[in-house]
Amino acid sequence: MTEYQGEIDCSGMNCPMPVLKTKLKIDTMVAGQILRVVATDPGACNDMPAWANRVGHTLVSSGEEGDKFIFYIQRGE
């Protein structure tokens, strides 16, 4: 179980909203903190790592819980 300091639920949202909401949420956190993102859009599985990689955050882990996709993203500098 990964510990996290922030959480956002993007269930039901389609591209590009999960990435946009995640970006706005992680902007409110500080470097090193971990954000837990919940999504139902299968496109997020590729988009979330692509976005994180581009902006310097780290996808710590990801997985599925039932019909939901879970991402743990650590904020970069």
Added chain:
Amino acid sequence: MAEKKSMAIIASQGSLDWAYPPFILASTAAAMDMDVKIFFTFYGLPLLKKKIKAKVSPSSNPAMPMKMPFGPKFFQGIDWPIPNVVSGNVPGFESVATGLMKKTFKNKGVATVTELRDMCEQLGVEFIGCQMTMDVFGFEREEFIDCVNIGGAATFLEFAADADIQLFI
């Protein structure tokens, strides 16, 4: 972290289906820390009006799937063959098709064009409204949302010249 990139988009179309790509790509690029500017010209310019009234035009998009956003799955899967003589001539057909497409988007969790435009604004995307188009179609500055900068081809190209990505939509 990668070096800072920039993206320049020309939005030249104003129907509902064509309204999505500029706002989706611009908001996402801004979320990826890119500098983004969109130049709204010709039929794209009304997308900057305070209230977006974009519709779909099935008769000019023959490949557009005509599907129903309600009922059982097999029913929703049917691609209704609507002849052009109907889609182009029956009064109100565009409004009906627009309503169905909006409903489909909503069912699938797709944001509205207005929501995506708001996200663009929030993420720092710059909107440039085409002065010439305003003059030609008789638009006034007050009809547009406040954050719009009015400019011409040179205003856009000055930014586009150094942009990493340039798109004409």
